[in-house]
Amino acid sequence: EHGRVLDDAMLNELEELLISADMGVETAMRVAAAMAEGRFGKRLDATEIKSALAAEVARILAPVARPLPLYGKKPQVVLVVGVNGSGKTTTIGKLASQLKGAGKSVVIAAGDTFRAAAVEQLQIWGDRAGVPVMVAPEGSDPASLAFEAMGRAERDAADILLIDTAGRLQNRADLMAELEKIVRVIRKKDPEAPHNTLLVLDATTGQNALSQVDIFRRIAAVSGLVMTKLDGTAKGGVLVALADRFGLPIHAIGVGEQIDDLAPFDPEEFAAALTGLDSRM
């Protein structure tokens, strides 16, 4: 006879599999229990178990898998925010390249006027993507730069303005106030802007991602998520907990350091990788 009976012990193992993928204890228990419904006491083989688990994960994620919406509004202002080192600047480079490839005219504003060589880094990405980058001197006010960049994007009749920001931890009130100001100043120019505020999350991050989304969402009206560094061994399971709690769209994932390494978020693929369904069993 093949397989194993789905009992308490196996349920525990499944929970642990999900916890190891950074789903968090609570969500892992819920997902495992939902999967077990109607299957408890039955004999299942490894593939059947993982498929069922993956299906449950994909079911939760399906409603939030939505590409970055493009509006007719010119310029569509996309503000990119997140904690330090999560991959904001790189994601902007990749995104600029994709949008340009789709026939959009794009302008980038180098709103990180704080970190050493942040501007130089973004200029290289702008060159790679073939997109102009607006810069301001180090230490200058990022809100003013954002404001000016909106003016330029308008004059150039650009379709999309991507605004980079300095990395900041969500518990730093002063830095979050600075971000709030950037949003406020942008709205002076266009009350509907920023049309998208992307929060960039690092897949390596554990449960702190919940606090990141919670606070950035309140301060900067985050409209969607991008998760980077999924080319590593981190599974990014916290996205399941996030989908459950906040329901924010997940627009794309970062799968490398090269310009083409930005992929659409595919719930089924993600769930298969998370549960190990995609690898040897």
Add this chain to the structure above:
Amino acid sequence: MFEGLSERLSGVFDRLTRQGALSEADVATALREVRVALLEADVSLPVARDFIAKVQEKATGQAVTKSVTPGQQVVKIVNDELTAMLAGDDAEAGRLRVDSPPAPILMVGLQGSGKTTTTAKIAKRLTEREGKRVLMASLDVNRPAAMEQLGILGMRTGVDVLPIVKGQDPIAIARRAKQQATMGGYDVYLLDTAGRLHIDQELMAQVESVRDVAKPHETLLVVDGLTGQDAVNVATEFDGRIGVTGVVLTRMDGDGRGGAALSMRAVTGKPIKFVATGEKLDALEEFHPARIAGRILGM
């Protein structure tokens, strides 16, 4: 969002008396809560499991002292054990081996963990506190403007930086840094490397070659303090392939619980040398095990 361990356990133990010894069942009940607390704090699962087993052994049968409740008793045992594990028995934990000049320090880690910033912080610290002559070199030929970033940090700290020569590979730069450090009479030279995934065979082999050229006295694994379950993979691979001598935990100025500290300590057996607490170049602190233990447990 998080419930501290004390609160978790106070609920569990409300029903229990204050007398006698902790029974096996009491301990098991309490340790289920401890396990959840550790996992919520991002301690890697296998590390949490081992830790629980150890505490189980210590706690079972221990007399509940008159002044405390069983809950507090378990918290104390867990807290003490966690602190001891984080501290380890390395007397030299907080010190870098930089005695025989020029002492090479190799900085490694995942992308964006904080290597370049930490390189500058350590250089500044060695210069200002220990009066060392320090040279920094960027071996990062991957990330756009990585070398310029370290160059700017050199200007801000007043620490010398190896001049940029475009087109050189990391191994050639390491050789040049070693030569410059020797000829220039430097006490210490720090090699900042590109971020790399622990499963990237090519880049891991490359940093092995750098290690073989530089023969570092310290190889510091720079790890984001917000790291989740992947910490155990990162620690295993970096330590296994390159051989780390210590860990630096960054972004501990955040509101993360820092469970990665325990994972790093447990997997590598190497001390946590520093805790980075900000973007400013003096935001580097010594590691205090009791403080981190309290933070992991939410107390």
